[in-house]
């Protein structure tokens with residue numbers, strides 16, 4: 001995990017909040033500078049109406065941020081295939097029932113949001129402090145928008161974020177055996193997302209997170225802690241996590257879901 005960045009305020013009135021966040025994240029605060037005018041570092045976090053990760057310099061691609069209210073996630077919520085999606089089948093959503101899920105590698109929370117919008121209560125863990133700050137910011141904006149939208153309010157009520165950055169390895173090890181219905185894992189995989197557009201936009205995120213070299217170690221504690229299933233999202237070409245063959249794999253549009261089943265009944 002690397003955080004080669006600084007924090008900049010998007011406007012003068014954001015400065016106090018930007019300085020407090022920079023302190024929390026233990027990164028320098030460059031005050032009010034436009035990322036296009038910065039030569040070093042290669043990426044900064046910018047705090048304005050939203051928190052976003054920006055590549056610096058004139059030819060930088062668009063920022064990375066968490067947007068649960070608009071953009072692609074809103075489109076997917078309304079037109080994305082609902083409970084027919086592979087991710088829904090993978091975690092065991094059926095009829096009106098969605099099991100509780102711990103998303104142990106929450107990242108930018110996109111999968112967690114999809115699961116919450118399909119009825120699952122989702123608890124999110126994220127160890128990278130900057131990624132977690134982006135996620136927390138997206139959740140706060142979701143909660144603000146939810147005050148005027150009952151559907152968003154229901155989804156927001158189903159999403160919780162662990163109160164501090166934590167490795168899922170440590171968190172899962174602290175849970176009683178067979179205590180969680182579903183543990184969902186989607187660690188970074190070095191060769192994922194080959195499309196040029198995705199690559200360009202997500203380069204900053206990949207730089208920040210690295211390639212989760214310890215991902216294999218997640219499977220055993222996740223399996224011990226759950227009583228219904230562990231679901232692992234993998235790119236199509238990736239080997240099984242920890243080399244362990246799942247009970248079942250479902251092919252999705254952009255990858256596959258490997259399902260490691262147990263015999264409990266989900267709640």
Ligand SMILES: C[S@@+](CC[C@H](N)C(=O)[O-])C[C@H]1O[C@@H](n2cnc3c(N)ncnc32)[C@H](O)[C@@H]1O
Nearest residue numbers: 105106107108109110111126127128167168186
């Ligand atoms: C590919 S991203 C997850 C994307 C996410 N599923 C989404 O829909 O936005 C992987 C994330 O898992 C986090 N991660 C990897 N290993 C972790 C661990 N042991 N504990 C907590 N977070 C972890 C990384 O920091 C990264 O943000």
